[in-house]
Amino acid sequence: MTKQPVSLVLASGGARGIAHIGVIEELERQNFEIKAISGTSMGAVVGGIYAAGHLQEYKEWLLKLDKLDVFRLMDFTISSHGFIKGIRIFDEIEPFLGNIAIEDLPISFSAVAVDLIKQKEVVFRNGKLKDALRASVSIPNVLEPYKHEGQILIDGGILNPIPLNRVERQENDLLIAVDLNALDNNQPALKRKQKTHKKKKKEISTLLKRIEFKEQWERLFPKEKGEPEELKIGYFDIMDSSFDMMQNQISKFSIEKYPPDILISISKTVCGTFDFHLANELIEFGKEKFNKSLKEYDQKIIRKYKNTV
Secondary structure, three states: OOOEEEEEEEOOOHHHHHHHHHHHHHHHHOOEEEEEEEEEOHHHHHHHHHHOOOHHHHHHHHHOOOHHHHHHHOOEOOOOOEEEOOHHHHHHHHHHOOOOEHHHOOOEEEEEEEEOOOOEEEEEOOOEHHHHHHHHOOOOEEEOOEEEOOEEEEEHHHOOOOOOOOOOOOOOOEEEEEEEEEOOOOOOOOOOOOOOOOOOHHHHHHHHHHHHHHHHHHHHOOOOOOOOHHHOOOHHHHHHHHHHHHHHHHHHHHHHHOOOOEEEEEEHHHOOOOOHHHHHHHHHHHHHHHHHHHHHHHHHHHHHHHHHO
16 A cells, blocks of 8 residues: 655654654554654654654653653753753763764754854754754753854754744645644643652652752742742743743744644643653653544545535
């Protein structure tokens, strides 16, 4: 049976990007063939690792993470550029990337970042895959910017969170996009089903140090006192909410200008930016949302066909 070619666009959205794995797995299971991918931030990471042929190993690594593991990967630093270096995280995922160049991948791939100095989009279509992904995930004020070939690069979600205009379309393809920045309060927050494994005292000590860092930061940037709880906001609240609103608006404009054949919308309410310990739930959620969107697309095609006969 001939497989339906797909051009896939994967949005930015922190840990919500793990849902991309579920979408990709369902596409493969249901006889689609992914011919091209464009991604931003976490969308670039998942798409790039898939294109490199190591998505299964990456998934297995993610499924082992719990909250302590996630904290352990956060190499916190007091810096004016960001409070996470990102070295530990990329040391962990480098085996899934190797030294492969984007132009040598078996499918068309592009990753989006932003040049902070020139204030313009940078689209990686060649060069080392790991450079492209590290640049694309550099969330401002969180992960330190990535210096590459004279550029200071930050998260592509700043200008193009869902890069529909950057994927290389294929003949007779379906354009499928996964939006991780939808504002839908009907999508409840996910909760972890499996139990957390016990950790050694050393790892618990590491966590306590991370918590101590957070407490020190909140002393420097305290939340407003004397306000109702729902009105208390801190540094991270302002930064996270502002970034989410900005990405949501840009995503809406992109979807209107470059409407995909199938759109999978995942709300920012399903989990936090760093909830990577919810990998299992997010993958299953991605599968569920894809199948729902595919069913709606099939019904639309059937209605369109009936109206023409």
